[in-house]
Amino acid sequence: MKKVKFIYNPFSGENLILNNLDTIIRLYQEKNLQIIPFRISLDTPLERSFIDIDETYDHILAAGGDGTINQVVNLMKSNNLDLPLAVLPVGTANDFAKLIGATSDIEENCRKILNSTPKTVDLGLVNDKYFIKLVKNTGDFSCEMN
Template sequence: MKKVKFIYNPNSGDRKIPRELDKIIEVYQEYNYYVVPFRLSKDRPISDAFLDIESNYDHVLISGGDGTVDLVVNTMKELDIDIPIGILPSGTANDFAKAVNLSFDPKESIERIVKSEPKKIDIGKINDKYFINVASAGMFTDVSQKINPDFKNSIGKVSYYLKGIEEALNMREFSIRITSDELIYDGNMYLMLIFNGKTAGNINLAYKAIVDDGLLDVIVIKKILLPNMLPLLKNILKGEHLEGYNEDEILYFKTSKLRIECRDDLITDIDGEKGPDFPLEIECIKDGIQLMGY
């Protein structure tokens, strides 16, 4: 009988996973898997989930949002654990799960996982932290950090939109310097996003992104005059492509490695959680993890 380590965040999204535990175990047992669950909490370090990792686990199933997946992936990297992962999306946005077309139905998701072979995909690294979907800084990027968790869980995506409107009414520009083999930019910007996935807050921005090409997609929205900014924000919120904007307004390029410096007080965000301080050394880790069900 194969073994799967099941790590879940009971507070993700609408907190449905605790109600689905029996179904998850039932489906796995139908496929002759033995499930070893670990409940994430503030009282125990995530590393405790891997105390028995020498017990030959077939894969690790992670249930939560992008931040939960990041937490587990970072812990696995720290412990030098190279076991395939499966993702059962249960967060509020679940941007990465949507980018790779994962199922949100527990039964279908598990069946896809157990019937699949692991595929190597890229992850991003920003200083000493890894991310699966997006690292960002500037306007809108710390919205998730500013939302009360209970408020976010109670009204879900609406909480992001409400906080986003508040951010838009208080736009602020930041002075940055970007250095990569592809370009050097020294100037002001409102927003910067470095994608491994495709979406942020369910908005499809990095529509050219491919999760196994060894490259990150970088989008920088420069300082733009207000009459031009309003139509741009409208298009972003509608999820429309950013084609048609010139380099005086938007930078969109692919790279495997870049350095970003900021002359202002600016915090970073990694998949909805606080990221490291500037300067940032960012790179794409080619084939960084093995994903099942993709």
């Protein structure tokens, strides 16, 4: 069974993710994917979420706002992780998620992620920090960074 690292920020937006955890797990289990959760907190550095990621992982699912997604992208690069990144927008602005056509409906977004093919997005670097950019809306919800 393939695994998915599920990194979520319970403080993003209005704590939207907390009421949807069971739905996310159920949808992933239906696709025979095992969710390995990591809850972002002040007490546990986000870097620890990447310790166990190996070839048994299918993708990383990040739930949070633009700041969370940015941190995950930078940690993926610093850990040389070449996995697709799926985004669940639960922050305030969610600029990148809006560009890929995500809505505020967590279940709908999960279904789209689980039924999509990863698309390549641009990866930029400014002052030693990475950022992702979408040149054109592909309608897919998971991405590979180039």
